[in-house]
Amino acid sequence: MQAVVCHGPEDYRLEEVAKPSLPDGGALVRVEAVGICASDLKCYHGAAKFWGDENRPAWAETEVVPGHEFVGVVEEIGSEAAQRWGVAVGDRVTSEQIVPCWRCRYCLRGAYHMCAVHDLYGFKRRTPGAMAEFMTFPPEAIVHRISKDLPPAHAAFVEPLSCSLHAVERADIQFEDVVVVAGCGPIGLGMIAGAKAKGAAHVVALDAVASKLDLAKRSGADTALDITTDDIYEVVRGLTGGFGADVYIEGTGHPAAVKQGLNLLRKLGTYVEYGVFGSEASADWSIISDDKELDVRGAHLGPHTWPKAISILESGVLPMDDICSHQLPLSQFQEGLDLVGSGSTSVKVSLLPGS
Template sequence: MSAPAAPATTAGPGTREATPSGPSTIPRTMQAVVNHGPERYALETVPVPVPGPGEALVRVEAVGICASDLKCYHGAAKFWGDESRAAWAETEVIPGHEFVGRVEQLDDEAAARWGIAVGDRVTSEQIVPCWQCAYCKRGAYWMCAPHDIYGFKRRTPGAMAQYMVFPADALVHRVPGDLPPAHAAFIEPLSCALHAVERAGIRFGDVVVVAGCGPIGLGMVAGAAATSPAAVVALDSADHKLDLARRCGATHTVNIARDDVVAAVHALTDGLGADVYLEGSGHPSAVLQGLTLLRKMGTFVEYSVFGSDVTVDWTIISDDKELDVRGAHLGPHCWPAAARMLESGRLPLADIVTHELPLSEFQRGLDLVGDGTASIKVALIPG
């Protein structure tokens, strides 16, 4: 963790004010996607950000697009159908929070704090903690009250650009250098999936059900399998995603469009129900499905982005089953493990990362994620 530092000033469309300093090989301008409001993203030429004291300039190699990027693109109010809700992201900000890049410029302070040097391949945890709020002081930095996540706030411009700056308060990790850039950028969603698995407290004899075989769900499958439970059951409506889940470690798969999921899980557990349910689909129906599948005193872990409100009978949680229902947010303390898992080749990333697009095709990337059927993981390659 870094020591607290004063926040850097910002200017322009989510970039720091350019100055003449820095190596001559670094250009003065770059291409970047800029958020001007709901469904008003544009590829623009903006100043290359200049790192301040204790910061690092990073040349972005790849940046993934996830469901929360899509939600920001549509604007929270429009996305939820409730104009009273505030937007997730500030405008005039460069989006993108799952990324990998190469260090181009940093001072001795940054090099010593993070243990990195020019040329190293690095990533930064998606949240830049303040290190001063009540949550940061108690060690829960991922719940930081200001919640400055790359690509959401003007203080923390994101990675849909050719260059970005890691602020002095950032958490920085090295990434295996031999991975293709789009595969290396998968460290962010994988760390999130592993945190959800940690929240579940899986035991060796457990039957674990994972709902959804998108990027987060496949990471959950791999993470759950690594804990060696009795069974890992993957649920999805697409057979090709279920095949990927098998390759990630699922022992059983169920196509929810064809098969009776409850009957399948009950058959596997002698009618008892699953011990753990990891929800990674973001579909409202998956919530009731999980509550129904779980045995009494089972554990439900929620980690997804929903497109609409979810209503269930909470009596199932309390009077019927006395369930443990846990949320999971970001990927705290899981980034080194995610890097090791990527390097091990445990995940079939060549088939999980289905699309690698130039930055100029960001709109196509957003549309692919929104469609949800023609892609699994979409990455932009700014270079």
């Protein structure tokens, strides 16, 4: 089969490799679509180069097929796995990007997304990713069925959407809350939809790209502001009687967005950080403590949110035709990486191995 293989930073190659065989207790899946995200780009460049710190690991092991947000069709599956996951040959499926051990402290307490010894599709040799014609699910995987009525690229969006919904869960949004979402890329758009679904009174979207702000409005934002031209602080104060936002969810990974969020929040507000940063971010911690007594929470992956993400996609509430802006054949993986790296040229880029 054809697959993209990581040989090191900025050395990904399309190669002919052996088609995987059905693993004991697992499944063999024909890949329909795989999305490219910021973490794929970070691994492509090498985390050390991305961070400007040679002491940081490169994350992705060499000789690994990348790709962790995907959808496919079950090609082969054993009876035990079919019963465990409730799927059969011919079903369209996806699998959560983390493959937990189910034995460590975190797994035993329900926090499987923080598994101490986990595998990740597309980052480790034991769990090759989806930039290939076929992939396998090991028995420890978490597998979900998803409708065949969705275009493949739309269905593969379930992974970033699940991450967005987890960040929203961490925010503990109340009915009267004014929620600010920083960044209207794939993750931010899902945060907007999730915040509205949670009953936020008003959702404010922030970005610097007009087309993404338009998508934010169509994804549920009540107000969409351009951070380069609009007075975002004045607008938020006007929406809150001068107090500030109740919740700020950061999805850009830009250091300036941290200070922005701390300043936009009211006293006793909630800050949720989901962004993956390319450099260290600094802030006046007195704002968090002495000035405002803020709740500051991190968010990682999308535990327990995949069923809801699937239902949102299947409901048609999101403008997926425009969110999924680019679909390319596997042979054009380099163009896909470059599109993601350009920042404003695309929204969600996907590869379609069967095309």
